[in-house]
Amino acid sequence: MKLLVINPNISRDVTRLIESEAARSIRPGTELTLATAPFGVAYIETRAEALIGGYAAMQIAAEQHTYHDAIVVAAFGDPGLTALREIMPIPVVGMTEAALVSACQQGGRFSVIAISQRIQAWYRECIAAYGFAERLASIRALDEPLSHIGRVQEDQGERLVTLANQAVEQDGADVLILAGAPLAGLARTVADRLAVPALDGVTCALIQAQAMVDMQVASPIAGSYAPPPEKGCDGLGPALARLIGRHPAA
Amino acid sequence: MKLLVINPNISRDVTRLIESEAARSIRPGTELTLATAPFGVAYIETRAEALIGGYAAMQIAAEQHTYHDAIVVAAFGDPGLTALREIMPIPVVGMTEAALVSACQQGGRFSVIAISQRIQAWYRECIAAYGFAERLASIRALDEPLSHIGRVQEDQGERLVTLANQAVEQDGADVLILAGAPLAGLARTVADRLAVPALDGVTCALIQAQAMVDMQVASPIAGSYAPPPEKGCDGLGPALARLIGRHPAA
Amino acid sequence: MKLLVINPNISRDVTRLIESEAARSIRPGTELTLATAPFGVAYIETRAEALIGGYAAMQIAAEQHTYHDAIVVAAFGDPGLTALREIMPIPVVGMTEAALVSACQQGGRFSVIAISQRIQAWYRECIAAYGFAERLASIRALDEPLSHIGRVQEDQGERLVTLANQAVEQDGADVLILAGAPLAGLARTVADRLAVPALDGVTCALIQAQAMVDMQVASPIAGSYAPPPEKGCDGLGPALARLIGRHPAA
Amino acid sequence: MKLLVINPNISRDVTRLIESEAARSIRPGTELTLATAPFGVAYIETRAEALIGGYAAMQIAAEQHTYHDAIVVAAFGDPGLTALREIMPIPVVGMTEAALVSACQQGGRFSVIAISQRIQAWYRECIAAYGFAERLASIRALDEPLSHIGRVQEDQGERLVTLANQAVEQDGADVLILAGAPLAGLARTVADRLAVPALDGVTCALIQAQAMVDMQVASPIAGSYAPPPEKGCDGLGPALARLIGRHPAA
Amino acid sequence: MKLLVINPNISRDVTRLIESEAARSIRPGTELTLATAPFGVAYIETRAEALIGGYAAMQIAAEQHTYHDAIVVAAFGDPGLTALREIMPIPVVGMTEAALVSACQQGGRFSVIAISQRIQAWYRECIAAYGFAERLASIRALDEPLSHIGRVQEDQGERLVTLANQAVEQDGADVLILAGAPLAGLARTVADRLAVPALDGVTCALIQAQAMVDMQVASPIAGSYAPPPEKGCDGLGPALARLIGRHPAA
Amino acid sequence: MKLLVINPNISRDVTRLIESEAARSIRPGTELTLATAPFGVAYIETRAEALIGGYAAMQIAAEQHTYHDAIVVAAFGDPGLTALREIMPIPVVGMTEAALVSACQQGGRFSVIAISQRIQAWYRECIAAYGFAERLASIRALDEPLSHIGRVQEDQGERLVTLANQAVEQDGADVLILAGAPLAGLARTVADRLAVPALDGVTCALIQAQAMVDMQVASPIAGSYAPPPEKGCDGLGPALARLIGRHPAA
Incomplete structure (x- = not known):
């Protein structure tokens, strides 16, 4: 195909x-x-x-x-x-949508890890528009300006892992969605440092x-x-x- | 201004x-x-x-x-x-949005009168996105192709009044919204034939x-x-x- | 009129x-x-x-x-x-209701700044009854007894501004409602110290x-x-x- | 007591x-x-x-x-x-509230049988304010003026039983609430003509x-x-x- | 009976x-x-x-x-x-269900005090399934392994009281539900140390x-x-x- | 695999x-x-x-x-x-769950076609528990006793197609779910008689x-x-x- x-x-x-x-x-x-x-x-x-x-x-x-x-x-x-x-x-x-439906098939509630503070409202409204608001445990996001959109994973990888672990420990996430095309591949590379399944939007x-x-x-x-x-x-x-x-x- | x-x-x-x-x-x-x-x-x-x-x-x-x-x-x-x-x-x-907030200040639930069957899903999703889904009594819509978008009121005025009255009598509407720019002015011209307040989106x-x-x-x-x-x-x-x-x- | x-x-x-x-x-x-x-x-x-x-x-x-x-x-x-x-x-x-519909026309979610801890449950139930619960980012309230209801603004103005700024920074409020008739006029006098639109219920x-x-x-x-x-x-x-x-x- | x-x-x-x-x-x-x-x-x-x-x-x-x-x-x-x-x-x-909590302990969804068309909006808002809107199958109501509020049961008993049975057959009610103090006792007297439990608000x-x-x-x-x-x-x-x-x- | x-x-x-x-x-x-x-x-x-x-x-x-x-x-x-x-x-x-309907008849929102972190998701889904999610102020739970299920009250009584008081002071609970059969009787024995009604599921x-x-x-x-x-x-x-x-x- | x-x-x-x-x-x-x-x-x-x-x-x-x-x-x-x-x-x-997430990726609202009247409450509660209640346009179901559970498709195929078409025309379904393992394969065999995508739970x-x-x-x-x-x-x-x-x- x-x-x-x-x-x-x-x-x-x-x-x-x-x-x-x-x-x-x-x-x-x-x-x-x-x-x-x-x-x-x-x-x-x-x-x-x-x-x-x-x-x-x-x-x-x-x-x-x-x-x-x-x-x-x-x-x-x-x-x-x-x-x-x-x-x-x-x-x-x-x-x-693909990440959300995959998350729903693996757990009760999910958290979204995002690349900027500003992006959160837009994500929240998308998730609500699909009808998944009740299953959103939290959105956690980087809070620094991005120096280059193509290098967010290299520049902020550690911080993103920390946010993801906080979502599990403090917000009750059963599944993590590492959100945004600039994070494509991150879920795979850091999976073994996370205690719950982590989803990559591109993969899903x-x-x-x-x-x-x-x-x-x-x-x-x-x-x-x-x-x-x-x-x-x-x-x-x-x-x-x-x-x-x-x-x-x- | x-x-x-x-x-x-x-x-x-x-x-x-x-x-x-x-x-x-x-x-x-x-x-x-x-x-x-x-x-x-x-x-x-x-x-x-x-x-x-x-x-x-x-x-x-x-x-x-x-x-x-x-x-x-x-x-x-x-x-x-x-x-x-x-x-x-x-x-x-x-x-x-202007019509919805005006409707909320005049009654409990409102109905929307629309110009085509197809348009209903889009309207319904807009109303839900604003958070007003619970107050929507119904959407009632014309079910014939429109011959000319600038003459809907002249061509379908009677049918639109009938739909509006059905919304009041059968759906429990406290307020009517005659929806769509092509209906601009209709609420005013047919107000005295409707038993509840009728709102015009342009006016609102x-x-x-x-x-x-x-x-x-x-x-x-x-x-x-x-x-x-x-x-x-x-x-x-x-x-x-x-x-x-x-x-x-x- | x-x-x-x-x-x-x-x-x-x-x-x-x-x-x-x-x-x-x-x-x-x-x-x-x-x-x-x-x-x-x-x-x-x-x-x-x-x-x-x-x-x-x-x-x-x-x-x-x-x-x-x-x-x-x-x-x-x-x-x-x-x-x-x-x-x-x-x-x-x-x-x-007037402040809520005005807030909805200016942003996604709003916070309410209130004059007492006790008042919050009543406000929350009102907002929910109107159907706006999903858009309420937070209620933040003074936590001291009021010495005189007619002088709350003079006595507690600084504290109210602090609560308002916390609602923006920590709760994600796009709009602030400075609530209660005893605060009439405060939104106007402190507007330049707040990073988002602040609404006065009397004005609305x-x-x-x-x-x-x-x-x-x-x-x-x-x-x-x-x-x-x-x-x-x-x-x-x-x-x-x-x-x-x-x-x-x- | x-x-x-x-x-x-x-x-x-x-x-x-x-x-x-x-x-x-x-x-x-x-x-x-x-x-x-x-x-x-x-x-x-x-x-x-x-x-x-x-x-x-x-x-x-x-x-x-x-x-x-x-x-x-x-x-x-x-x-x-x-x-x-x-x-x-x-x-x-x-x-x-007593009838609603009793209904919830006996079935999934309930219908309310009411004494007038006008009363429905008020009932609906009460039920929603308590948080039971999702469990309301329907409200069905008499549609004639009441000649004497103390004699509704005698005057309209048959019609009320018909409405109750329609709620079961057409609206999916698991439980019926015969609502309003003027209907006190009716649930008991017509229970054997109804296919699901019928609750009396006074009793509850x-x-x-x-x-x-x-x-x-x-x-x-x-x-x-x-x-x-x-x-x-x-x-x-x-x-x-x-x-x-x-x-x-x- | x-x-x-x-x-x-x-x-x-x-x-x-x-x-x-x-x-x-x-x-x-x-x-x-x-x-x-x-x-x-x-x-x-x-x-x-x-x-x-x-x-x-x-x-x-x-x-x-x-x-x-x-x-x-x-x-x-x-x-x-x-x-x-x-x-x-x-x-x-x-x-x-009995505790929830009793709580609803005594206040607006309730908190559940639970015996383990893990149990919270299951409780939350039960409460939501009954339709009471909107009235749930919080679930607070013990975070240590239970040495013996029959002695939780003796071993963790003080901690449970602390959690209960936090639910009132920080989460806005009007009513407390001390949850789980292993806590049967606790609500009665600690009632005078709590500022709001505390319910025992067995009693309810x-x-x-x-x-x-x-x-x-x-x-x-x-x-x-x-x-x-x-x-x-x-x-x-x-x-x-x-x-x-x-x-x-x- | x-x-x-x-x-x-x-x-x-x-x-x-x-x-x-x-x-x-x-x-x-x-x-x-x-x-x-x-x-x-x-x-x-x-x-x-x-x-x-x-x-x-x-x-x-x-x-x-x-x-x-x-x-x-x-x-x-x-x-x-x-x-x-x-x-x-x-x-x-x-x-x-698989059919629901597939339906959500193909349309706004879906209807479920079911094999018995009684089964509807159970389906409705499942769909609500997953959080998809808002997207459920309707459930339509056969209303005759089933003579043999392994032959429902042969015995009731025409009736099921009729129900499916009613869901599209009268209930606003964008997608159909032909529900229940006894209907496995029906979506495929009748797809060309339906105006919207029809999903088979086994396939999904x-x-x-x-x-x-x-x-x-x-x-x-x-x-x-x-x-x-x-x-x-x-x-x-x-x-x-x-x-x-x-x-x-x-």
Whole structure:
């Protein structure tokens, strides 16, 4: 099978991190196409940046999904996920949602370890929007400015492990989610220093994407995830316009 | 005071409806700037269309907010609202949120009357995201394709009144919200045929926007609605880039 | 327009505070009538005192609402608010509800700064009853006996600012509500020492009351806020009896 | 033991119904004092009437509680219940709360059968305030004006049984609550025509009140149900003033 | 009346503690039958142990319920409670549920004091399953291994009192539940050292069981607590098989 | 990899259905061990039957898990799932949980199609316990006695398709879950007659079990899913006793 993995942000360093970890999670015969957002921000911490990343992900998906079997949106917070799911004829999986459903299958409550203080509100709202608020034990986050988004693991690895252990000991986490594409791979490298299962969003997303393809579910033609009713549109680019509507002149 | 009213969609007919109703809701001395999305769809029914509309609203807000005292996002579902609120130095008000808070101050539970079946899931999720799910008595919606989005009131007025009365009699609504910019003004014209207060999103948004300006609240410099931390960005256009980040080369 | 502002408590000092702050929040042409409860307590900290204050507010509203366009119940916790809303033919606005809906339009989560430890349970239950529990970041309260209810701001101003800043830094508040009529005006005087918007319940209530009048909504004749079905009553005083029922002999 | 049973309404016919059913639920050695509200309405359907009934119940409790071991507030919706619980040195039990906790011990979800359409919103809000909203299968109510509140059972008995059976068959109720003091005794007389347990609020309240006395729990001196902090008051009547505060002159 | 009190665990020391406290809570004429699980664990801390205890309780109930008027499941967490309630023709009361409903009738929020750190997740899920999560102020628990389950009160009494007082002072508990059959009697012996009512699960369960018998409610023949539809079964033992189904050969 | 698939019920016909559908969902190299409960009921409709099935599943898992990589509990309602997860050193997946997390990755709200009226309460409580109540659009169920549990699909296939289509058209389901092991395979055979994705619990469970093995997560040594603290036990059988505790004599 063939998976399109979208980094909704402009950081190519992070795309390389995602690719490297994704490559460890695919089965023989699965191929990856990586795509980096042509516009947007270095990484998402806010609702505003998530909106930009979501629109960028939508453009990439519209343009590149052909010949793929599923799409992975590879930023924590899943920018654009439900929007893509409506318009794409193939399964769309998000890092956050995939990590959350995997966490729920391994424990009662989970904690999220995050890369900045500011990012917490956005994560909390995403988790609540999916309906998992009751199972969130805590979010714990780094509290220093990040010098380089592609080197957070090297620069802050010890501090992240400390936060993770605090979440287990003080917040009652049964499972840890090391959140954000910039942390791709960290769960694997520090697993033996943590007392509960630690999940990597990229790994979960890739595995769940392959699982979705395995299920061979049909695309809906009714309900709120059927393709949007055709309507006038303008300025969306040809690929997205084909999925969303008809041109105003039509 | 000066208000920027953004139609996140491309339909100029709907912009005219919004303007006409907005003009009835402003106090002496309040001025309006109307803006129509330069790209997007005719009207929003889905999560995908809301993402597009949100990004369009963000671009307009970034480019035109200077010299205004508040911004109104004039589409039900409030595309981009919380994103704009983070990056704008002035209050931002949404039609849905404004109608919901006004409804809560007049009754216990409210019903939403909507223009299409498909639009209901999107509305329901917006209302839940704001935390008002418990107060939603029902959503009732038209079930025929719309021949022209600028003439829904003329074409479907009687049917909309019937749905509204059913919401009161069968669903226990204390307040009605006639939802969607294409219905701007309908609440006023049919009020005397409804047994409970009927709210117009445009009216509520304009009145609440003026109330927000009256409150003279300071912009936050902490918390999750402070301006986003500066970070690298690319391809956002100069106005949005100034609000979001620094250029990658910086 | 003409607004009736009811202090549901017997403290005339607090009525003066309310009046002074209310006067700053009205538009040209708006007039205020202030009323102080003829029976009750100095200030409300408990469910029992709120019940007394609610009944006092109901008596005042019944007797004095004629020739007014809206009523403000000016005690945090909104004693009697929904009861008054059922029987009054004009909009009724509460300090708490008005502050909550204003807070929701400015941020994600809010904290309430309160004047006593005991008052917190009552506030928490009010906020939950309105459906805003999910958005409450914290309540922080003074923990010393109040020497004089009319001088809390002078006596405890510094401590209140400290609590407010702790709510932002430690509890994740995007907005602060400085709660209780005895704190009327404090949000304005300390705004520049707080990193997020700070709301004053009196200001919010007055502005929302004027907004409600602007909306010109009709009184309901159906639903759970229509006037109560007529029934036998006794001992309510003539004004309230006219609104509630018919005399037993009728 | 000695129980004070308060009818918060003025209808002496209903007091007699309550007394008659209460007498069947007491154990040897338990004595009853019945009290009828000296002011208020014939029966409670609305939030406004509940506020009046709550204040009346508070006055009666303050004046008559001495020499009693527990108090029962005998109107569905429990007007004044939590307020009385704060100021009384003995247990206070409400019909609704007692019926709800008894229902929870017998099944998963319950339905409430009520005497009027209008009363439903008030009941629904009470049940939600106690935290039992998730377990409420439905409220079904009579939809005709009541000719005499003391004769509802005779006049509408068949209709009430029909509503109760519909709640079981169509709404999934495991337990029925025949609500409202005017229905006291009905659960017993129609039990053999219902397929699930049917609870009478008066019976539940009397049995739970005796259970509370049996538990011999101490009155709190901390927490939100300790006696209110002493404060100035005026016009409350001597009995209530002794419980609530000190006189303004003090 | 005659009550069957089941200890779902194998510890006879704990059965003796339960019996001793139960004997203080019965009225003249009430008789007790105590039963100890013939298989299982010493005490329940986990979901796995609760499943074992639930199946043991079910076997005991099936074999011994005849000639009894009600059953008490005497382990906190109520193993098997709802299962027993479906198949038993008499009321079944659980220690946790009984303590929770009693707590709700005495205050707003309660804290649970528990015997081990591990036990907290199981308690939290039980409380949530009953729908009382919103009223749970905190769970506080011992953090040392228990040397002997029958002597926890003697060994850890002071520490338990300290935890209880912390729950009142720091967590806002209006009521305390001293949880777990091994703590039977502790609430009584330390009541005068606690500032709010303290409940003993055994006491609450015995009193509520007698209350249930007093109510004389009929067993359901519809709804989800009616006897299970007859179906094939095997290997359940004759008593349980009679209640659950018919033999496969039938 | 090697998966142990447990039918917690005694029906060998249903085990064959499970095996047949499971075989279609495994990847090359995955092997299945099927096990049928040695005691219990033909199929689970009630809380009591689920308790029995859970205990049977626990016994099988304890005895047969060695040399396996993951366990599947193959009855809707997931009897014993969280209990097994605590004591097993390998991942444990449930049909219901697996179907729910798969549904959440494909749509907003889902409906469950079930084989009997009685089974609905048990399903509803399971779904709520996992935290998915908000996403449940409806449960629709057959309303006739089942003549043979192994032939439900043949006997009631048309009726089940009708219920499924009603869930989409009337209840707003974006995804359908055809629930219960006796319906294994039906989703596949009727997929082209349904307008939204239809999920088979067996398929979802097998695919998620393989995904869990792919993730290579470590077993917890802290948190509420670590192995239970060692304690005295009796009568559990040697395999379960080794996992749960030490013998009383130890």
